[in-house]
Amino acid sequence: MLKVSPCKGVIRFGKQGKLNPRYIGPFKILERIGLVAYKLEFPKELSNVHNTFHVSNLKKCLSDESLIIPMKELWLDDKLNFVEEPVEIMDREVNQLKQSRVPIVKVRWNSKRGPEFTWEREDQIRVKYPHLFS
Structure with missing residues (x-):
């Protein structure tokens, strides 16, 4: 193996x-x-x-x-x-920190085990996968 x-x-994260x-x-x-x-x-x-x-x-x-x-x-x-690719954006939230607000998105990945969801920073996902935000 x-x-x-x-x-x-x-x-x-x-x-x-x-x-x-x-x-x-x-x-x-x-x-x-x-x-x-x-x-x-x-x-x-x-x-x-x-x-x-x-x-x-x-x-x-x-x-x-x-x-x-x-x-x-x-x-x-x-x-x-x-390699796993994101399939779609499921949800959006904003994390409130002491001095700033960080927009995050819930991403569904194409995983072999079935649907897998993670919360990612919106700016990082938008740069790498702009087709998800059309």
């Missing part, structure tokens, strides 16, 4: 996507390179990804078939980051 990184594309898939695969090991690296056999969906990895990015595959995540359901970039 190969480790992938969750990546939302915006700063989420220090939150991490705890339930995002951590590993994908399993992949067949083609050869051992040196003491701590392995070359893997990838499907054609991952043809743009380098196929040699350090052992810290690998995990022994369990034989339980229910743990395998199909590659067709994931959207990975060429650096193996799990």
Whole structure:
């Protein structure tokens, strides 16, 4: 199994996507390179990804078939980051701080696990995803 990184594309007030898939695969090991690296056999969906990895990015595959995540359901970039895009703006609020007011929006993300909602700063979402504010 190969480790992938969750990546939302915006700063989420220090939150991490705890339930995002951590590993994908399993992949067949083609050869051992040196003491701590392995070359893997990838499907054609991952043809743009380098196929040699350090052992810290690998995990022994369990034989339980229910743990395998199909590659067709994931959207990975060429650096193996799990990418989620915002789908729509659900709600708006204004956080009142001592000296200022911060507009925030509730964003629905396209997540593999189903609908996922987070509160994000409106200015950051507006810069990265202007199509949501049409």
